[in-house]
Amino acid sequence: KAGVTQTPRYLIKTRGQQVTLSCSPISGHRSVSWYQQTPGQGLQFLFEYFSETQRNKGNFPGRFSGRQFSNSRSEMNVSTLELGDSALYLCASSPIAGGHLPEQYFGPGTRLTVT
Amino acid sequence: GENVEQHPSTLSVQEGDSAVIKCTYSDSASNYFPWYKQELGKRPQLIIDIRSNVGEKKDQRIAVTLNKTAKHFSLHITETQPEDSAVYFCAASIGQAGTALIFGKGTTLSVSS
Numbered sequence: 447k448a449g450v451t452q453t454p455r456y457l458i459k460t461r462g463q464q465v466t467l468s469c470s471p472i473s474g475h476r477s478v479s480w481y482q483q484t485p486g487q488g489l490q491f492l493f494e495y496f497s498e499t500q501r502n503k504g505n506f507p508g509r510f511s512g513r514q515f516s517n518s519r520s521e522m523n524v525s526t527l528e529l530g531d532s533a534l535y536l537c538a539s540s541p542i543a544g545g546h547l548p549e550q551y552f553g554p555g556t557r558l559t560v561t
Numbered sequence: 562g563e564n565v566e567q568h569p570s571t572l573s574v575q576e577g578d579s580a581v582i583k584c585t586y587s588d589s590a591s592n593y594f595p596w597y598k599q600e601l602g603k604r605p606q607l608i609i610d611i612r613s614n615v616g617e618k619k620d621q622r623i624a625v626t627l628n629k630t631a632k633h634f635s636l637h638i639t640e641t642q643p644e645d646s647a648v649y650f651c652a653a654s655i656g657q658a659g660t661a662l663i664f665g666k667g668t669t670l671s672v673s674s
Contacts (some may be wrong), residue, residue: 456572477658477660479662488650488664488665488666490664491661497641501656501660501661502661521628540660545610546655549607554604
């Protein structure tokens with residue numbers, strides 16, 4: 447099976463702009479989670495989607511939002527970008543198969559730089 | 562809010578030695594505890610995981626132990642090799658399905674030959 451893919455891989459934006467990142471999960475995986483990784487804060491949970499519904503949410507401001515489509519692909523959007531939003535954004539998919547551990551498999555990430 | 566503490570932040574060992582990384586979590590409802598290895602410039606890779614109803618799990622040179630009462634879990638790597646050098650993250654689940662994870666800040670493991 448193909449792994450988790452994310453597009454674009456690199457992005458440079460200016461303060462105040464908005465950005466949309468995309469994640470395609472492993473085929474058959476219905477859960478997609480998003481994480482922000484920075485050198486100072488490590489890996490921080492943004493939100494999780496399952497069957498097009500946001501199931502869990504981390505402690506990020508409302509500028510960070512997401513959605514999931516019927517084919518399980520997910521997007522996250524950051525509006526009014528700030529310099530502090532510069533980070534590696536990782537998505538992870540999980541099969542949620544009955545009786546299995548909820549292993550999450552990460553994509554390669556999108557490196558966002560805000561100038 | 563939910564929190565995961567991870568220690569130490571850096572760990573240097575000689576090839577062949579053992580390495581132990583410890584984590585504590587705050588959410589009593591956490592029921593899934595994975596460990597990830599991240600090499601420089603690469604994505605986190607799942608190396609081992611454990612459910613809350615299991616006390617210990619082993620996979621070749623790596624093992625994880627869980628003390629749910631004390632909210633502690635640990636990663637043990639035996640016979641370390643230079644290729645074990647990486648950043649290791651522990652995580653604890655939030656929410657019922659276990660697919661939302663709170664991560665520790667990471668441990669940079671350096672194995673010298």
